[in-house]
Amino acid sequence: MAKGPTYKVKYRRHRKNKTDYKKRLKLLLSGEKRLVIRRGNNNIVAQIVEFTPKGDKILSSFTSQNLKKLGWKQHPGNLTSAYLVGYGLGKKSKIKKAILDTGLHKIIKGSAIFACLKGVVDAGIDVPHDKKILPSEDRIKGKNPEELEAMKKVIK
Numbered sequence: 001m002a003k004g005p006t007y008k009v010k011y012r013r014h015r016k017n018k019t020d021y022k023k024r025l026k027l028l029l030s031g032e033k034r035l036v037i038r039r040g041n042n043n044i045v046a047q048i049v050e051f052t053p054k055g056d057k058i059l060s061s062f063t064s065q066n067l068k069k070l071g072w073k074q075h076p077g078n079l080t081s082a083y084l085v086g087y088g089l090g091k092k093s094k095i096k097k098a099i100l101d102t103g104l105h106k107i108i109k110g111s112a113i114f115a116c117l118k119g120v121v122d123a124g125i126d127v128p129h130d131k132k133i134l135p136s137e138d139r140i141k142g143k144n145p146e147e148l149e150a151m152k153k154v155i156k
Helices: 021-029 063-070 079-092 113-120 137-141 145-154
Strands: 032-040 044-050 058-065 100-101
Touching: 021 145, 032 079, 044 079, 044 113, 058 063, 063 079, 063 145, 079 113, 079 137, 079 145, 113 137, 137 145
Parallel strands: 032 100
Antiparallel strands: 032 044, 044 058
16 A cells, blocks of 8 residues: 555545546536436346435436336346336436436446436437447347336336
8 A cells, every 4th residue: 555645545435446436527517417327136226316516316216126016027137127127217207318327337238237228218318328339129128028018008
């Protein structure tokens, strides 16, 4: 560890690899609301977040656990669930435009984060993105395309 009078200790969240402050500052300086997508093994969380000086304010949230309450019987961490989480958040929130905040997740073409982004975009929220990074329709629909369409009707 570095020593000396000029050494400055980094912020705790930076030391623990929880926050990329340079990326966060760029997102906050844009002045737009953020579409925050976080993925675990068995859960996907999508939120619309607004910056305030006292701290971030969550305007709207939707998780794959909400899908279970609506009758979704598939695994909550797959691409179809991610798409439905994004679609549900898009229908639930009242905003028109947002920017994507992936946090420390790696940007991988066709991943669940971008399936969720596709759901948000299909629900009517304008989020700047490249069409090449989204997963294909076949991967999103999965094995039961009828079940996906039925769930989209349930989410209003």
